[in-house]
Amino acid sequence: MEHHNLIDAPLAGSEPRAYGDALLERDAKLARDGEEIVVTGNALARDVAEDPQRFSSGVSRFLQLPNGLDGEEHTKVRSLIDAYLAPDQVDHLEPEFRRIARELAADAAARGTVDSVNDLGAQYAVRAMTTWLGWPAELDDTLVAWVADNNAATRSGELARTAEVAERFDAIIRSVVEPLQEHPDDSVTSRLVHDDSLGRRLEFDEVVSVLRNWTAGDLSSMAYCIGVVLDALIEHPELQDRLRQGVSRREFGAIADEILRADSPFVSNRRVTTCPVQLDGVDLPEGQRVRIHWTAANRDPDAFADADGFDPDANASGNLVWGAGPHACPGRALSIVELQALTEELLAVAELSRAGEGERETHPVGGWASLPVRLTARG
Numbered sequence: 001m002e003h004h005n006l007i008d009a010p011l012a013g014s015e016p017r018a019y020g021d022a023l024l025e026r027d028a029k030l031a032r033d034g035e036e037i038v039v040t041g042n043a044l045a046r047d048v049a050e051d052p053q054r055f056s057s058g059v060s061r062f063l064q065l066p067n068g069l070d071g072e073e074h075t076k077v078r079s080l081i082d083a084y085l086a087p088d089q090v091d092h093l094e095p096e097f098r099r100i101a102r103e104l105a106a107d108a109a110a111r112g113t114v115d116s117v118n119d120l121g122a123q124y125a126v127r128a129m130t131t132w133l134g135w136p137a138e139l140d141d142t143l144v145a146w147v148a149d150n151n152a153a154t155r156s157g158e159l160a161r162t163a164e165v166a167e168r169f170d171a172i173i174r175s176v177v178e179p180l181q182e183h184p185d186d187s188v189t190s191r192l193v194h195d196d197s198l199g200r201r202l203e204f205d206e207v208v209s210v211l212r213n214w215t216a217g218d219l220s221s222m223a224y225c226i227g228v229v230l231d232a233l234i235e236h237p238e239l240q241d242r243l244r245q246g247v248s249r250r251e252f253g254a255i256a257d258e259i260l261r262a263d264s265p266f267v268s269n270r271r272v273t274t275c276p277v278q279l280d281g282v283d284l285p286e287g288q289r290v291r292i293h294w295t296a297a298n299r300d301p302d303a304f305a306d307a308d309g310f311d312p313d314a315n316a317s318g319n320l321v322w323g324a325g326p327h328a329c330p331g332r333a334l335s336i337v338e339l340q341a342l343t344e345e346l347l348a349v350a351e352l353s354r355a356g357e358g359e360r361e362t363h364p365v366g367g368w369a370s371l372p373v374r375l376t377a378r379g
């Protein structure tokens with residue numbers, strides 16, 4: 001069979017969701033973007049993610065725990081991390097998350113309109129995270145400002161800027177971790193600092209790396225997810241009604257997964273081939289940089305009965321919002337508890353509607369850069 005599957009399609013400046021749509025119209029499951037091969041087909045994305053022997057995650061020269069590890073080394077660090085993020089470790093956080101959400105919801109309802117990403121989303125993501133990790137509340141404002149700078153730096157694509165913002169974040173983490181080395185407390189961060197489940201304590205840089213992956217990624221992704229979820233609730237008022245009736249964690253998770261599938265803000269991850277590989281009939285050399293484009297893969301019409309529709313059950317099997325394979329997101333349970341608490345507390349006090357045009361994000365981030373939402377108090 002002749003393949004038209006590899007086409008030239010630069011990502012820069014494109015809106016990730018639209019980028020996926022454009023490729024799919026041309027029936028392409030792979031695109032070349034400069035030196036990179038971008039995987040946009042759903043089945044192909046899963047194949048790559050589930051084949052770590054041939055598609056290594058060791059793509060960065062920086063220490064990334066566990067993201068940058070492969071094989072046994074990855075399995076070990078991953079099991080250490082999973083012990084903090086398993087559902088039974090995070091479920092008990094719900095009342096605290098609800099308390100934070102209630103405060104923010106009351107404040108937002110009093111103001112009438114809010115930006116669901118930069119204001120509500122960023123505030124909530126930061127406060128939920130510092131509560132979970134046991135970080136001092138004094139850091140909240142610094143971290144909210146950091147999320148905005150980080151998003152702007154990522155958008156700019158300027159290495160010096162992203163490096164400077166990353167360095168600032170490391171300095172914040174260091175300021176939290178250092179005192180805990182001598183004076184442990186009962187926080188999650190302290191548990192991590194003194195964790196010896198690998199048969200040794202983690203090195204200082206390893207602790208920083210783990211925390212960076214939990215926090216830096218989480219803060220921006222969570223704020224973006226909140227934008228996408230609120231947009232869907234505005235588009236589908238019947239969903240607001242359904243969620244107001246109170247749904248189980250399982251049902252909320254399925255709804256959130258399906259909302260995020262249609263507009264996944266966590267756009268892509270990189271891999272590098274460890275040997276020559278044939279992917280969808282295209283020969284790739286060893287050392288080829290490959291980008292798994294989750295946002296496009298989540299909208300592949302060949303993977304869903306109705307890729308543009310809303311059907312949590314029917315579309316679940318092709319859902320790649322949280323990735324696949326050994327690196328699939330360990331933070332889903334925590335994210336869903338956070339999202340459910342915020343969504344339900346908002347809906348308890350207000351009807352949500354649009355308060356003006358939002359602004360879409362472009363590559364390498366997805367979802368909404370900003371999304372003004374109106375909260376009309378419920379009587």
Ligand code: HEM
Pocket residue numbers: 049057065066067068078081085213214215217218221222225266269270294320321322323324326327328329330331332334335
């Ligand atoms: C808020 C929405 C989130 C989305 C959409 C998301 C999505 C993803 C995806 C697609 C991956 C796979 C990466 C790959 O294959 O290379 C991933 C990995 C990861 N996520 Fe998340 N994530 C979210 C939140 C979180 C949270 C809250 C945490 C932790 C507190 C977290 C921690 C991680 C870690 C540590 C990895 C790397 C896992 C590994 O390499 O084994 N994520 N995430």
